[in-house]
Amino acid sequence: MRKCFALIWLFIIILLLAYNIDLIKNKRMTFNTNILSLLPADQQDPVIQTATDHMFNAVSQQVAVLIGAPNWADASRAADAYLAVIKTHPDLIQTTQYSNADLTAFDKYRLGLLTLNQEELLKNQPASYWTNIALGSLYSPVIGLKLGTWQDDPFGLFSGWLQARAQETPVRPRDGKLFVAGKKNNYAVILMTLQKPAFSMSTQKTVMPLLNQAEQAAQSSDPNIKIISTGVILHAAAASNEAHKEMSTIAVGSLLGILLLMWLAFRSFKPLLLIGLSISVGCLGAFSICEYLLGELHVLTLVFGASLIGIAQDYAIYYLCSAHQELKKLWPGLILTLTAALVGYTGLALTPFPGLQQMALFSGLGLIFAWLTVILWFPIFVTPNTIKVTNLAKKFDNSLSRWPLFRFNKKGLLIILLFFIFISVGLFKLTVSDDIRSLQNPSPHLVHDQIKFSQLLNAPTLVQFYLVRGDSEQMVLQREEALKLQLKTGYQAISDWVPSIQRQETNQLLIKQKLLFNHGPLDSLAQHIGENSTWSQKVKNNLLKSSTLLTPELFFNMPASQPLKFLWLGKINNTYASIVAVRGLNHVTHTDVTLQGVQWVDKISAISSVLGHYRKYMGHVILGAYGAILILLFTRYRFKAWRVLMPPALASLSTLAIFGFLGIPLELFHVLALMLILGLGVDYGIFLQEQSRLPNNQAWLTIGLSAISALLSFGLLGLSQTPPLHAFGLTMFLGLILVGLIAPIFRNTNGY
Amino acid sequence: MKKFMKKLIFSLLLLIFSGSVFASAPIAQIQAMLDKSPILCGNFNQTKTLIGISKPLLSNGTFCVNAKTGVVWKTLHPFPNTVKLTRDDITQIQGNQTVMQLSAQQEPVVKMINSVLFSLLAGDFSQLDKTFILNGNIKNNTWHVSLVARDKALAKVIGNITLDGNTHVNKVMIHESNGDQTLITFSDIKNHA
Numbered sequence: 001m002r003k004c005f006a007l008i009w010l011f012i013i014i015l016l017l018a019y020n021i022d023l024i025k026n027k028r029m030t031f032n033t034n035i036l037s038l039l040p041a042d043q044q045d046p047v048i049q050t051a052t053d054h055m056f057n058a059v060s061q062q063v064a065v066l067i068g069a070p071n072w073a074d075a076s077r078a079a080d081a082y083l084a085v086i087k088t089h090p091d092l093i094q095t096t097q098y099s100n101a102d103l104t105a106f107d108k109y110r111l112g113l114l115t116l117n118q119e120e121l122l123k124n125q126p127a128s129y130w131t132n133i134a135l136g137s138l139y140s141p142v143i144g145l146k147l148g149t150w151q152d153d154p155f156g157l158f159s160g161w162l163q164a165r166a167q168e169t170p171v172r173p174r175d176g177k178l179f180v181a182g183k184k185n186n187y188a189v190i191l192m193t194l195q196k197p198a199f200s201m202s203t204q205k206t207v208m209p210l211l212n213q214a215e216q217a218a219q220s221s222d223p224n225i226k227i228i229s230t231g232v233i234l235h236a237a238a239a240s241n242e243a244h245k246e247m248s249t250i251a252v253g254s255l256l257g258i259l260l261l262m263w264l265a266f267r268s269f270k271p272l273l274l275i276g277l278s279i280s281v282g283c284l285g286a287f288s289i290c291e292y293l294l295g296e297l298h299v300l301t302l303v304f305g306a307s308l309i310g311i312a313q314d315y316a317i318y319y320l321c322s323a324h325q326e327l328k329k330l331w332p333g334l335i336l337t338l339t340a341a342l343v344g345y346t347g348l349a350l351t352p353f354p355g356l357q358q359m360a361l362f363s364g365l366g367l368i369f370a371w372l373t374v375i376l377w378f379p380i381f382v383t384p385n386t387i388k389v390t391n392l393a394k395k396f397d398n399s400l401s402r403w404p405l406f407r408f409n410k411k412g413l414l415i416i417l418l419f420f421i422f423i424s425v426g427l428f429k430l431t432v433s434d435d436i437r438s439l440q441n442p443s444p445h446l447v448h449d450q451i452k453f454s455q456l457l458n459a460p461t462l463v464q465f466y467l468v469r470g471d472s473e474q475m476v477l478q479r480e481e482a483l484k485l486q487l488k489t490g491y492q493a494i495s496d497w498v499p500s501i502q503r504q505e506t507n508q509l510l511i512k513q514k515l516l517f518n519h520g521p522l523d524s525l526a527q528h529i530g531e532n533s534t535w536s537q538k539v540k541n542n543l544l545k546s547s548t549l550l551t552p553e554l555f556f557n558m559p560a561s562q563p564l565k566f567l568w569l570g571k572i573n574n575t576y577a578s579i580v581a582v583r584g585l586n587h588v589t590h591t592d593v594t595l596q597g598v599q600w601v602d603k604i605s606a607i608s609s610v611l612g613h614y615r616k617y618m619g620h621v622i623l624g625a626y627g628a629i630l631i632l633l634f635t636r637y638r639f640k641a642w643r644v645l646m647p648p649a650l651a652s653l654s655t656l657a658i659f660g661f662l663g664i665p666l667e668l669f670h671v672l673a674l675m676l677i678l679g680l681g682v683d684y685g686i687f688l689q690e691q692s693r694l695p696n697n698q699a700w701l702t703i704g705l706s707a708i709s710a711l712l713s714f715g716l717l718g719l720s721q722t723p724p725l726h727a728f729g730l731t732m733f734l735g736l737i738l739v740g741l742i743a744p745i746f747r748n749t750n751g752y
Numbered sequence: 753m754k755k756f757m758k759k760l761i762f763s764l765l766l767l768i769f770s771g772s773v774f775a776s777a778p779i780a781q782i783q784a785m786l787d788k789s790p791i792l793c794g795n796f797n798q799t800k801t802l803i804g805i806s807k808p809l810l811s812n813g814t815f816c817v818n819a820k821t822g823v824v825w826k827t828l829h830p831f832p833n834t835v836k837l838t839r840d841d842i843t844q845i846q847g848n849q850t851v852m853q854l855s856a857q858q859e860p861v862v863k864m865i866n867s868v869l870f871s872l873l874a875g876d877f878s879q880l881d882k883t884f885i886l887n888g889n890i891k892n893n894t895w896h897v898s899l900v901a902r903d904k905a906l907a908k909v910i911g912n913i914t915l916d917g918n919t920h921v922n923k924v925m926i927h928e929s930n931g932d933q934t935l936i937t938f939s940d941i942k943n944h945a
Binding site: 132133135136138139140149150151175181529530531535 | 798800802803804805806807809811827830831833835844846851856903930932
């Protein structure tokens, strides 16, 4: 019977292995590295969600490279070398061709198109001002770049408007390329669009070498060339690289440490192999089923998988340390530890974080698989004769009797009082931080390039913007115009290109009233240059012809609208929405703007507040888990159940207090670690409680081995450069030491 | 207002040519003929013939080209109007009122054109040759050069430019593609070495 189950289990494991081999063979293994996907979908406002997604999608597939040299010709040549490499892989990267935006398309709308400044001047300047402006342009040395003839735009209003539009970006066409001038260097601007998802690791693996190769080609054309690269994929690739390196460090480090530890305890390779086997099966099962159910795993889920090693081994170690007992007698302890851990993970799965749900599923499955492996296979491999603990290990286990014991006497109460003061002061000093930016640790080089790029291109920020809504397109445009009056400068909006119909009509009226009326500036201009009223009537009629009203639909059919499409969200559900982008940080306090239908959206602070919300939420989950586990334990230990929960509870409180004294602000990932402290601490409490029913089960040895090996794996997480993992690892490090030291204090004073 | 900017950029280009010299065979000879003083000042007369306006528009004034500080183009008649160019900005003054000021920061082309101007004044002709196709000939101590922008879009807007001169540029003629014509003649040019 026992052998029959073991065989069935073997069959299942072989199936899973085959599934994974198939995944690798067909290159279907993809990992998600986008930290934002770990956050819950913001369901409170679908328009905001759409807007932020829209902004994110607009940039996530873009890669922009600036190639600079003091001499434009050198920069241009290096850019050609760069492009030659990129163009060998049109399946991966498409370069954005510079197309001469045909501004003549605006011609028939020109009477309604004015800049804010022009409106002001028309309202306030006397007629003579406009006559002089027109004469100035007429007599100026040369009539240069313009659309049409001088009479088409005698007051320079349309060319002024076009100039203002052109100044939205410092990028200019030059010799068939895009060009931007820096302080010392002239840069060629190369815009590229990835053809495959930037967050997919396989994309990163193929695109990054191509970009590097292109960079080298540019460098070899001129070694002094300056290259500035930006793009979401660069950050994503750097992050996954780091995670990859860390994952192998954590896996190898924790494995080596655990191997050494086990060797000291058992002086045999068999326990090592068995523990390794249960852990491997756990990881295999967790990965296969998650992959099958979710399609794509987040890289952080995998890193958490590495931490799973620490917990899954509890079952194997418990079994091995008690190999001389009958399995039957170990059942309660094994079932309780697994159930308690699963209860804890259920709490995680209940959070709205997709990443946490994934981690809960992954870890829960891993534990179940490892546990089943212990139950089904270990009895076949392990007999009391094959596994023996070393004398060193026995000595360690016996040391439990010398460990202090908590009693409700004077000394015990004094310790409680001191501990209470310590915890109170520590918790009082504890601060919190939910800044999303502290969760990412981009390389200084990438950050430097990003800043330089934004400065050179005067690019608007994409994580902070105004969201403008209305019942119709025109209402959105009118609300944008109201907003722009308050902002004055430093924005980018569709209504700059397409004023509302209302605004176009007032603009037309303004031009008619201020410039084209009888004996007005146009007529006196005619007089100055020796023309008669027939001439000015002709010019007037010609100007009035260009009074077609421009609508968003017409605008978006023009090629010139291409780079601005990201600002227009169009119809979402039953409302229309657009984005007014802002530049730089030296800006009015955005939250001060209170206009109907206008909302300041700050994705960074929005995410940070979500993080804060769930840090608190997680805290509640942990409290709930303590309650649920207490009920679970009560069914077996009755009024001694509290002894099981004391070690993790006190260790967690102490860890928090230490953070308070060290000035480390509490983050979501610290709280997450406290959850695992609970899981491990409960295991230790259970082992100690079981000992009183099952003498010689070597509970202390089990705890020691488990705690030290968990410390090894989680301690390594503390070394991680990824801030959330560092926070997690640090908490685990402190918490595990404390829980290991505190656990024996609450063992039973009398055995059964 | 800002319309001037574009015109000014263009006039800048002209001043570059009037104050300097050109590469390639006959161009190199013309270059040798030209006065290379760091400061050149003189008078100008301008005649513009625009499509749709029956009478030619006449104006005159003075100009100064300083290799170090920039260019001042001062129209005196029919009404005062001054344009100043430095390495990084362009200013237009009408009467005592600044009607336009544009920096390279606002309009990157300003810097590009200005850098062409200043590199030319410094004797670096590679830039000019890259922007324009130059054709020149010399007859009896006077020379004639025609310029066509290499960039087709630019050529379409600027049209054709010809320069005539001896030790200085004496005459600039611009034929715009829309039919407008501008003739500028220089006189009384003095160098302040």
